[in-house]
Amino acid sequence: MLIVRAARTSDIDDLVRLAGEAGTGFTSLAVPADVLAERLEKSEAAFRAPDPGQTEDTYQLMLEDTETGRIVGCSAIKAMVGVSKPYWDFKIITLAQHSSEADRRFDMDAMLLVNDFAGSSEVGTLFVSEAGRGTGAGRLVAQSRYLMIAADRSRFGDRVLAELRGVVKEDGSSPFFDAVSRPFFRMDFDDADRLSAATDNQFILDLGPQHLIYLDLLPQEVRDVIGKPHEQGEGAYNLLLWEGFHYDRYVDIFDGGPLVSTWTENVRTLRESREVTVKAASGPGNAEGILSTDRFPDFRTCQVSAIGDGDVLGVSNDIMQALDLREGDKARFWRRKR
Template sequence: MLIARAAKRTDIDELIALAKSAGTGFTSLAVPPEQLEERLVKSETAFAAQISRQTEDTYQLMLEDTETGHIVGCSAVKAMVGVSKPYWDFKIITMAQHSAEADRRFDMDAMLLVNDFAGATEVGTLFVSEAGRGTGAGRLAAQSRYLLMAADRPRFGEKVLAELRGVVRDDGSSPFYDYVSRPFFKMDFAEADQLSASTDNQFILDLGPKHLIYMDLLPPDVRAVVGQTHAVGVGARKLLEWEGFHYDRYIDIFDGGPLVSTWTENVRTIRESRQYTVRAATPHGGVQGLLSTDRFDNFRTTRTTVILDGDVIGVDFETLQALDLCEGDRVRFWRQR
């Protein structure tokens, strides 16, 4: 059985292994091992905190195979971004150009460095190892983030966003970065990516473009990757769009990948999930979906079959054990349609 659960500091070795296999361009994992360990410690503390307000904590989730005990994936929720650490993106704007004397009318696109998502929640760090792919692990890792948000809505923002990895070559370089961003930062893509993940991003404010960058000045092969998703992220983008996220012409300043967003209340998994009281049952002829503990302490989620009876949900013993549930506990269930 696969479960998504709150990360623990003892997950460090397997998280380091996941980060190494993610490769260049996966910004949220492109940090040294000691920072990954610090992230786990802070996440464990955040999960245990008795609060009900929005903070800048990051809640790290791990995807565990209960049969082997191995971690096959991860995901995370940053409760609030863009406040103490700016959340820089390029916003593509359209300017209407018109001259009666020249008898010309056309639109021109340009990129502007912005921090438009201050106070929003970010979902990210979604990565599944080779061992977990093709098993539904990616979808479980993705939807578990929204069930976590539903468990305590005041901890999260009114808007939620996700940045998708842009087009990166096989050698780890980025066509967008090489032409657009490198002239400003004077460093290679991997170094800029690592600095973005591990610092307060002051270097972006110090060195980044202060004026508009006109899209028509970019070579065709660079324009072609703007707002495009890396091949390994196409599935993640489809899941986000299924949840209700949309692309509104915000892109990553390093690889040109798209940022998608939506109002938190409109996220499908949150909107369609319901709370129940759990009991033990043999779910023959039941319905499938995602079941979560609906609490922050010892948060867990899995895909399972259940029996729905009013506000009571029947679950088999194996699932109760995997989620560390007792009869009478309150849970949350998203029904697969």
């Protein structure tokens, strides 16, 4: 059985291993082991904090195979971005060009460095190892984040965003970075990626472009990858669109990957989920979906085949044990529609 649960400090070895498997361009995991360890410590404290309201904490989630105890994936939610640490992106805007004398009228696209998402929550760090793929694990991890937001809306912003990895070649180079960002930052892609993940991003304000960057001045191969997700992220991108996120021409400043966003209340999994009371039951289920504990600090979810379609939901003893639920406990259920 696969469960998604709140991360613990003891998960550090597994998180370091997953970071190594994720490879180049996975910004949120492109940090040293001590930074990942600190992240787990802060996440564990954030989960235990009683009703803190919205903070800048990051809640780390781990995907665990309960039969082997092996961690096969991870994800996270940053409760608030862009406040003490600016959340820089390029916004693509369209400029109208017109001259009566030259008899010319056309539009030109340009990129501008912005911090438009201050106060929003960010879902990210979604990664599933080879051992966990092909089982619906990626979808479970992704949707679990929205069930966690539903468990305590006061901890999260009115908008939620996701930034996807952009196109990176097999040799680890980024066409977008080489043409757009490298001239400003004068460092390799990996160095910029790590610095962005591990610092307050003041270096972006210090060194980043202060003026518009016209897309028509870029090589065609670079324009072709702007706003495009990495091939390994296409599934995640499509799932975000299914959840109600949309691309509004914001892109990552290093690899040109797309940023998508939506109002938190419009996220499909959150909107369609409901509170239920659980009881132990056996037999074939008639309701497939995801069940969460709907509580902090011991947040957990797993896929279930439940019995019932009202306010009371019957689940197996194995599910009750895996989620640490008792007869009569409140939980949250998202039902998969056929």
